Amino acid sequence: MGLIEDLKKGKLPENFKKIAQEERVEVDSLVNGVLKGEIVVPQNIFHKLKKPVVIGKGLRTKVNANIGTSEYYPFPQEEIKKLLTAIEVGTDTVMDLSTAGDLDKIRRSILKKSIVPLGTVPIYQAAIESIEKRGNIVEMKEDEIFEVIERQAKDGVDFMTIHAGVTLKTLDSLSKEDRVTGVVSRGGAFLIAWMIHQGKENPLYEQFERLLEISKKYEITISLGDGLRPGCQADASDRPQIQELIVLGELVDLARKNGVQVIVEGPGHVPINQIEANVRMEKEICRGAPFYVLGPLVTDVALGYDHITSAIGGALAAFYGADFLCYVTPREHLGLPTVEDVREGVVAARIAAHAADIAKGNKRAWEQDLEISKHRKNLNWEKQISLSIDPERAKKALKERRRGVKEETCSMCGKYCAMKIISQVLGVETLKKC
Amino acid sequence: MGLIEDLKKGKLPENFKKIAQEERVEVDSLVNGVLKGEIVVPQNIFHKLKKPVVIGKGLRTKVNANIGTSEYYPFPQEEIKKLLTAIEVGTDTVMDLSTAGDLDKIRRSILKKSIVPLGTVPIYQAAIESIEKRGNIVEMKEDEIFEVIERQAKDGVDFMTIHAGVTLKTLDSLSKEDRVTGVVSRGGAFLIAWMIHQGKENPLYEQFERLLEISKKYEITISLGDGLRPGCQADASDRPQIQELIVLGELVDLARKNGVQVIVEGPGHVPINQIEANVRMEKEICRGAPFYVLGPLVTDVALGYDHITSAIGGALAAFYGADFLCYVTPREHLGLPTVEDVREGVVAARIAAHAADIAKGNKRAWEQDLEISKHRKNLNWEKQISLSIDPERAKKALKERRRGVKEETCSMCGKYCAMKIISQVLGVETLKKC
Numbered sequence: 001m002g003l004i005e006d007l008k009k010g011k012l013p014e015n016f017k018k019i020a021q022e023e024r025v026e027v028d029s030l031v032n033g034v035l036k037g038e039i040v041v042p043q044n045i046f047h048k049l050k051k052p053v054v055i056g057k058g059l060r061t062k063v064n065a066n067i068g069t070s071e072y073y074p075f076p077q078e079e080i081k082k083l084l085t086a087i088e089v090g091t092d093t094v095m096d097l098s099t100a101g102d103l104d105k106i107r108r109s110i111l112k113k114s115i116v117p118l119g120t121v122p123i124y125q126a127a128i129e130s131i132e133k134r135g136n137i138v139e140m141k142e143d144e145i146f147e148v149i150e151r152q153a154k155d156g157v158d159f160m161t162i163h164a165g166v167t168l169k170t171l172d173s174l175s176k177e178d179r180v181t182g183v184v185s186r187g188g189a190f191l192i193a194w195m196i197h198q199g200k201e202n203p204l205y206e207q208f209e210r211l212l213e214i215s216k217k218y219e220i221t222i223s224l225g226d227g228l229r230p231g232c233q234a235d236a237s238d239r240p241q242i243q244e245l246i247v248l249g250e251l252v253d254l255a256r257k258n259g260v261q262v263i264v265e266g267p268g269h270v271p272i273n274q275i276e277a278n279v280r281m282e283k284e285i286c287r288g289a290p291f292y293v294l295g296p297l298v299t300d301v302a303l304g305y306d307h308i309t310s311a312i313g314g315a316l317a318a319f320y321g322a323d324f325l326c327y328v329t330p331r332e333h334l335g336l337p338t339v340e341d342v343r344e345g346v347v348a349a350r351i352a353a354h355a356a357d358i359a360k361g362n363k364r365a366w367e368q369d370l371e372i373s374k375h376r377k378n379l380n381w382e383k384q385i386s387l388s389i390d391p392e393r394a395k396k397a398l399k400e401r402r403r404g405v406k407e408e409t410c411s412m413c414g415k416y417c418a419m420k421i422i423s424q425v426l427g428v429e430t431l432k433k434c
Numbered sequence: 435m436g437l438i439e440d441l442k443k444g445k446l447p448e449n450f451k452k453i454a455q456e457e458r459v460e461v462d463s464l465v466n467g468v469l470k471g472e473i474v475v476p477q478n479i480f481h482k483l484k485k486p487v488v489i490g491k492g493l494r495t496k497v498n499a500n501i502g503t504s505e506y507y508p509f510p511q512e513e514i515k516k517l518l519t520a521i522e523v524g525t526d527t528v529m530d531l532s533t534a535g536d537l538d539k540i541r542r543s544i545l546k547k548s549i550v551p552l553g554t555v556p557i558y559q560a561a562i563e564s565i566e567k568r569g570n571i572v573e574m575k576e577d578e579i580f581e582v583i584e585r586q587a588k589d590g591v592d593f594m595t596i597h598a599g600v601t602l603k604t605l606d607s608l609s610k611e612d613r614v615t616g617v618v619s620r621g622g623a624f625l626i627a628w629m630i631h632q633g634k635e636n637p638l639y640e641q642f643e644r645l646l647e648i649s650k651k652y653e654i655t656i657s658l659g660d661g662l663r664p665g666c667q668a669d670a671s672d673r674p675q676i677q678e679l680i681v682l683g684e685l686v687d688l689a690r691k692n693g694v695q696v697i698v699e700g701p702g703h704v705p706i707n708q709i710e711a712n713v714r715m716e717k718e719i720c721r722g723a724p725f726y727v728l729g730p731l732v733t734d735v736a737l738g739y740d741h742i743t744s745a746i747g748g749a750l751a752a753f754y755g756a757d758f759l760c761y762v763t764p765r766e767h768l769g770l771p772t773v774e775d776v777r778e779g780v781v782a783a784r785i786a787a788h789a790a791d792i793a794k795g796n797k798r799a800w801e802q803d804l805e806i807s808k809h810r811k812n813l814n815w816e817k818q819i820s821l822s823i824d825p826e827r828a829k830k831a832l833k834e835r836r837r838g839v840k841e842e843t844c845s846m847c848g849k850y851c852a853m854k855i856i857s858q859v860l861g862v863e864t865l866k867k868c
Contacts, residue, residue, distance in 0.1 A: 070845055070846055070847065071845075071849060072835075072836075072837055072838050072839050072845040072848055073845060099848070099850055100848075128850075137855075180807050180808060180811060181807050181810060181811045181853065182811065182857070183852050183853075183855075183856045184852050184853065185852055186847060186850050186851075186852045186855075189852035189855040189856050190855070192856065193855055193856075231807070231810075231853075232803065232804070232806075233803045233804075233807070234800075234804050234807060235807075271792045271793045272749060272789055272790065272793035273794070274793075298749065298789035298792065299785065299788050299789045299792050299799075300803040300806050300807050300810070301802055301803055301806050301821065301822050301823050302781075302788075302823045303819060303822040303824075303828035303831070303832075304824060304827040304828040304830075304831040305781060305782070305785055305827070308742055308745050308785050309785055309789065311742050315706060315732065315746045316706070316746075330831065331835060333810070333844070334831045334832045334835065334846075335831065335832060335835030335836065335844045335846055336844075336846045337846075338834075338835070347736075347739060348739070348742055351739055351742050351743055352746065354733050355743065358667055358732065359707040359708075360707070365733075366667070369666065369668070369734040369735055370614065370667075373666035373667070373668060373669075373734050374614060376615060376665075376666070377614060377616065384737065385737060388735050388736065388737040388738070389735050389739065390736075390738060390739065393737075393738040393739070394737035394738040394768065396738075397737070397738045397764065397768045397769070398737075398768045400769070400772075401507075401768065401769030401770055401772070402506075402769065403506055404506050405506050410767070410768055410769045410770075411505075411506040411507060411769040411770045412504055412765075412766075412768075412771075413504065413533075413620060414504055414533075414534075416533055416558075416562075416620050417620075418617050418618050418620045418622065418623035419615065419616065419617075419618065419665075421571075421617075421624070422616050422617045422623050422627075423616070
């Protein structure tokens with residue numbers, strides 16, 4: 001029996017009450033959200049999660065961190081460090097995007113240590129195994145894709161990016177569009193290469209029901225990938241992107257009909273003035289399926305600072321209704337992230353998510369801001385810092401610049417601290433009498 | 435003869451053509467903007483500027499960096515380093531907020547080295563000199579404030595923050611509001627302390643015309659400070675803040691009537707969903723005067739990362755029409771920024787400004803994004819980096835993670851680079867035939 005069937009029969013998973021409490025929502029609204037498909041609970045039957053996560057409408061905005069080896073940095077231990085760091089600074093989920101080394105072994109070691117849901121992009125492994133076996137991607141067998149998916153499912157992967165929207169129809173649309181950066185999705189590029197060489201439809205689309213069977217068996221949440229997402233401002237919201245979104249919307253229906261949980265991935269690179277439209281389109285076309293955005297990056301020029309460009313875009317997307325933000329690290333577009341990059345990326349995405357939650361009136365978020373602000377007013381540094389988004393960094397930043405500071409103020413204003421002047425010299429009562 | 439009179443008579447400053455070209459606007463629209471008060475040109479008659487700046491409607495969004503000594507870090511040389519760094523990474527203006535050491539000497543040395551307009555907050559120096567002279571702020575003489583203003587004007591300061599909106603009327607509003615963080619503006623706090631002790635109206639308000647005379651004499655642009663800006667999400671857009679904005683709007687009229695250029699300062703801490711309203715209110719109440727926002731910070735919890743919270747808020751504010759973003763460094767709320775903090779703060783604010791310019795359709799901004807994206811597609815690292823917002827950092831970030839990378843790709847995707855697969859394996863022509 002799967003989660004959806006259980007809920008339909010009124011059988012609640014034991015952790016639902018606790019989750020609802022943490023999210024400050026009623027258990028009923030959580031259940032209804034899952035049944036409608038507006039909320040998902042990514043959890044493989046084989047993965048014990050210490051920190052299960054619910055993603056979707058009316059809930060706290062969630063954050064994902066991508067980790068994984070690459071050709072030039074095939075070091076599993078480094079990726080475990082990234083996993084632990086990402087969890088330490090509060091990521092809600094992690095994706096293993098490894099493309100080098102013993103992929104099965106790496107995934108299993110990450111799964112073992114991950115107390116949060118783990119996602120993968122199985123087409124990577126299928127493509128890489130094809131290259132290893134026969135020197136190319138384009139002769140990959142269709143069954144091999146599904147074999148990898150099932151192998152990863154058996155290991156306990158909680159959610160999988162499936163680029164089922166890269167179809168002959170969307171490629172037709174792509175061929176008519178004069179894109180600046182073409183295709184920027186690795187999964188999308190693998191599948192397009194295969195489809196053109198084979199002259200065939202995308203197996204993930206054509207055999208989508210086969211995928212649904214596996215997903216149902218292991219309780220995998222499908223994350224419909226956007227293989228044709230824009231790679232620059234100029235390509236944002238173009239016809240191939242929206243054409244693919246329509247296909248993804250149809251697949252959402254199919255997944256729901258089969259009792260499989262599903263979310264939809266979104267761009268990418270999007271100017272600020274197009275973010276609202278992108279979110280509203282996804283919510284309409286995909287019938288309220290949770291929206292998982294990769295950024296979006298609001299400019300293409302900030303190499304080395306794309307955690308900031310995507311914090312801007314992510315905050316805005318989440319404010320308009322995106323539910324799940326994939327982090328972007330400062331190393332994006334330049335190389336594989338380091339452990340420190342992962343930390344910066346997660347914190348930037350969490351800031352974006354939290355700022356959107358504040359704007360949406362999320363109670364838990366407001367309480368945190370209010371409490372910190374009261375401690376700020378009272379110049380209580382310890383409490384302010386312990387409640388902040390990354391206490392370790394805040395503590396360090398305070399300490400580094402406290403040369404000679406003996407009082408309760410900081411080294412910016414010192415004795416000219418506005419809070420101190422107003423609180424101590426005048427006092428609220430004096431002000432009220434004025 | 436002042437700039438406004440000159441323009442009215444059809445006399446153009448010699449650099450107007452070049453500025454209009456750089457901004458990609460017609461000279462006429464620049465002139466009309468200045469005459470309407472929707473655009474300002476902060477330039478003291480005694481300050482030769484290598485990089486003059488125009489701020490306002492229809493122009494590229496500008497960025498300001500605050501520097502200056504404090505009680506615990508009274509090192510002028512460090513502040514000169516900050517000045518040069520801020521200019522190197524592209525700040526449009528700088529403000530000297532020094533509160534320790536020989537303030538006249540520090541300001542003069544900064545002015546000498548600043549190729550961009552320099553701003554100050556003269557009430558700081560007036561208050562500090564009063565403390566030095568008589569041990570307190572509250573017995574400061576009214577004339578002393580104007581004496582400091584004229585002293586700074588003579589030195590060549592281009593724009594000055596004047597907290598003339600802190601009046602008995604706005605204080606009445608403040609006394610009725612149960613604010614969480616009270617007053618967070620230093621200038622505001624100094625003046626409130628003085629007003630309550632003296633039982634008198636704010637001299638900067640009561641003798642505003644005296645200020646206008648000095649401003650006119652030296653061509654100072656007045657930046658109307660928001661002494662009652664909110665210091666946390668909970669206090670945002672409250673009555674005292676908006677009450678002060680109304681007073682500032684009235685002062686805008688007065689300044690314009692006297693041919694003095696004026697801009698208006700804005701918050702502060704503002705949730706994402708209130709930013710649009712804040713910008714629209716300023717534009718209405720202050721009759722289109724350029725809006726200079728201090729952030730805004732979209733959450734209070736991100737100690738150590740407030741350059742990111744303010745990049746989110748600043749991008750959104752500028753998108754809705756704010757013209758000028760005051761940077762916030764990662765050290766905000768924790769201490770006086772270091773040189774490195776200044777760099778991070780300026781770049782984050784420039785990213786916000788640029789992203790807003792993209793969203794507003796600014797031609798120059800679009801050209802830069804398009805060019806970078808074309809080079810990204812062609813895997814031309816050198817050109818991509820040289821056109822990026824902080825080439826030095828991008829270069830370093832690329833180099834650090836290029837272990838063993840001999841090809842043209844980066845260490846993230848290596849041989850699985852989507853751009854490479856699509857461009858080289860398939861080629862655009864193959865795709866078109868598909």
